[in-house]
Amino acid sequence: MSTPIPFAHAGRALAAAALVALSAPAFAQSNVTVFGVLDVGVQQLTNGSKRLNLMSIDGLQTSRLGFRGTEDLGDGMSASFHLEGALSPDTGGSSLDFRRRSTVGLAKKGMGELRIGRDYTPTFWSISRFNAFGTNGVGAASNLLYGFDGLSSTASSVVRASNSVGYHLPDTLGGVYGQAMYAFGEGAPGKYAGARIGYANKDLDVAAAYSTTENNAAGDDFKVTNLGGSYKFGDARVMVLLHRSEQTTRKQDGWSLGGTYSLGLTTLRASVTRAHYTNSVGSVDYSGNQIAFGAVHALSKRTSLYATISRVANSSGAKYVIPGGNTVSAGQGSRGTEAGIYHTF
Amino acid sequence: MSTPIPFAHAGRALAAAALVALSAPAFAQSNVTVFGVLDVGVQQLTNGSKRLNLMSIDGLQTSRLGFRGTEDLGDGMSASFHLEGALSPDTGGSSLDFRRRSTVGLAKKGMGELRIGRDYTPTFWSISRFNAFGTNGVGAASNLLYGFDGLSSTASSVVRASNSVGYHLPDTLGGVYGQAMYAFGEGAPGKYAGARIGYANKDLDVAAAYSTTENNAAGDDFKVTNLGGSYKFGDARVMVLLHRSEQTTRKQDGWSLGGTYSLGLTTLRASVTRAHYTNSVGSVDYSGNQIAFGAVHALSKRTSLYATISRVANSSGAKYVIPGGNTVSAGQGSRGTEAGIYHTF
């Protein structure tokens, strides 16, 4: 009677088979992996004519703390869980939640995995995978591709979706991979449906994804389409990405081209990204470019130092910007330089 | 000087005996068990004429993450801690706290345990233990027994109490078990006193509990009384529970009858619950019934699938409801169906 799990008193209170299902996790330690990332650095951001020196975080990977585990159920089946929340190592805040990912999964060998909870959307992955800077740091392709002027912020599904059921193809399809996700709206905006399909071998990786998110009114669905790929030539990997976001009268087309080059423990990174935003109401027509260079130096498998420089240029009406600094006026540019340490555990 | 624990620098700064008491937890890993539950599913709730499809959580057990450990102090004595907070795997939020339980305990074999902090109240346990659905899911007895119209919500002690000191009888009393709890009000409403006493053997389990919680004014104490039991017949266990809540002019009497039936890995569950609420001011007289059926299928000791259906019917003025959906008008009913996966670690 000392455990707070209802039914656990059930050594006496429930039939034995129920106990199997409901027993308390008394011998559970080995089932859990505690993992995380801390990524902290210093950054200088110059937005328009305003310069700011900052302690920065997440320049290479997003800082996080998580708990996960997998249980073998026999017959090729397994159950798993994954809880992961963001950290802000510069300030120690804010409070820990598990909004990066919070899922329970049920998988069968050769059949794939069913995953329930809050998870990354299929359309998210290509920005992360087919750009050398992904969605982190001053050179992130997402600086431009996430859009602005509310194009993506009105939908909650650009990166993740709550209340979702996802299906992931098994890894036994000769290189074909894919996933589909449906997320409940629960009577409020946010209902999401999306899918991603790809093919990868030792050198090549290509994928396409599409999603639609229900917003407030009929016909205002937020839609994302992307297509990307990477190819390995010796020590180099070249990456290309096409990305489109649409909602009612607003549309943004973007692309990025870049890659990585390995020099042993040091990896060089480079990326050019362009976005072109239009709004047929008022004939708004904006575009922005970003060019970024960087290097990652591995001190070990778990710890790296990195440095990145990036520059965003805008057309006369556009306000694309490296996030975290001052706001820019239309047409102003943004420059960022950062150096940091990445440590995973 | 690298640890943030004041006194830890004390290798030089404090006498050796103090060190024994205050040393930093440098070799502490093996002292901690990380444990938890993720329980997610899909649910359809029909309250009155409004239907809602939802991703649901906690249909079998409340999702949670916790940390706990026990230290052997010698001479049959032990110290322990337990930190446990709720999770919302459907959204990954809200922030993690340890409001499910947060205690330090000191126990001695044959003497029982003293436990300090935030803990479950003695009066809580019978709803959980003597009903087949306990306090979780569409069929939970608590849907009715927690009361409504502010009867229980004005007191913070229906499930747990902060600032509490609890005593638990040892498990060496030939089947008699029990606990008592006092919680400080700290100058605000919330002072709680309650106790529970029971007897359990291989087949039988019975317990009675009583508590009183000081509220805002003299004489408005919130009082809970319950009496319950279960008995095992072969593969079946029958459960009965009587539950009363009172505060000033308001009173609710409730009961539930139900049980579980084991079919190997599958356990069937059924419960009928009735609550009758009166308020002598205005001669309010409401009643509600709930009937619920369900099944739990164990995939392993740690993972189960479950499904439950439940129906609440109200007398003309009552508003008992399966929580999580739309509000009901007086006299309207509530129906819920859910299926989910439960995984513990």
Added chain:
Amino acid sequence: MSTPIPFAHAGRALAAAALVALSAPAFAQSNVTVFGVLDVGVQQLTNGSKRLNLMSIDGLQTSRLGFRGTEDLGDGMSASFHLEGALSPDTGGSSLDFRRRSTVGLAKKGMGELRIGRDYTPTFWSISRFNAFGTNGVGAASNLLYGFDGLSSTASSVVRASNSVGYHLPDTLGGVYGQAMYAFGEGAPGKYAGARIGYANKDLDVAAAYSTTENNAAGDDFKVTNLGGSYKFGDARVMVLLHRSEQTTRKQDGWSLGGTYSLGLTTLRASVTRAHYTNSVGSVDYSGNQIAFGAVHALSKRTSLYATISRVANSSGAKYVIPGGNTVSAGQGSRGTEAGIYHTF
């Protein structure tokens, strides 16, 4: 494609050397130590004529939960992380963050450690190290030395600083130890610079520290200076501390004298603390004294019981007070008694 770490899919998407830097923490369990403290007790506070009985926390050490680890990088180098947040075991709240400490470190044997993130300020340590009650409980020297009337609360750096870069001397300097810290203001008040230098051998420990924190306006920097030491005579350790806080027209000088005496498993503690606050505007001149006695009894290396009594007396205009109870009027005193249990893991 099942891990949420961008780049992790990179078995195919990135060159091998980048993988070394960016690989997912799949085998990470052994890298993490989960640690913590729970410290709960009961307390009676009498401020002026108002008495309050409370469940208290943190009477010996601040309750906390943390995660930390160290990675050997070879060549005498190591990387480490430390995440630590406060707990409130009396209520289980509030939400967990890591504002006690949140750092990544890079160290080299004989060279010292560079530490980035949120950390304790150099000026904090002496209050904790050179007083028998440190900053915890009814007898804490910080009750007086942290100041009042906004002297310390306007600066965020009395105990910790966010956005900081710290350097710690190596432990190979024949007993000399020290640290320096710079914290970014990031365009807002809070820029901190401070350092601490000390010397310790088997019996003696002395240290001096100084810091300045930029506040809102030019010339209103908050400055802290302290000097302290302890000396071991047989079973006793005597401690002395001088502490000054200044901001514009306000200044507080304080000192404490005290020590510990070991009786095997029990350690006695005593401390006298005095603070004298002046504000040249309005010729304010306040002073307060605190005297505290206590005992700590070790049940094991990880678990102790403790009791402390403390009394604060104020000059006619002063309002120094043991925190946690009612406010006092100018000149009123404060008395506190507490007993609790401390458990670390």
